[in-house]
Amino acid sequence: MAAEGVAPARAERLATMAIASVEGAVILCRVHRSTTALDEVVEELRVLLATAVGT
Numbered sequence: 373m374a375a376e377g378v379a380p381a382r383a384e385r386l387a388t389m390a391i392a393s394v395e396g397a398v399i400l401c402r403v404h405r406s407t408t409a410l411d412e413v414v415e416e417l418r419v420l421l422a423t424a425v426g427t
Contacts (some may be wrong), residue, residue, distance in 0.1 A: 373386060373387065373421070373424060373425055376425040376426075377425065378381065378424050378425055380416070381423070383389045383424075386421065386424055390417050390421070393416075394410070394413060394414075394417075395416060397409040397410040397412070397413040397414075398410060413416075
C-alpha cells in the first residue's frame with residue numbers, strides 16, 4: 373500500500389487490520405462451519421483497501 377501512495381503508518385495499520393480481520397473470520401468460519409464470514413470480510417477489505425489507495 374505504501375508503494376501505492378498510502379502513508380507508511382496508515383499502510384501498516386491497514387495491513388494489521390486486514391490480517392486481524394481475516395484471522396477472526398477464519399475462526400468464525402470454523403465455529404459456524406461456513407465460509408460466509410470470510411467471504412464478507414474479503415469483500416469489505418477490497419472496498420476499504422481500494423479506497424485507501426484511491427482506486
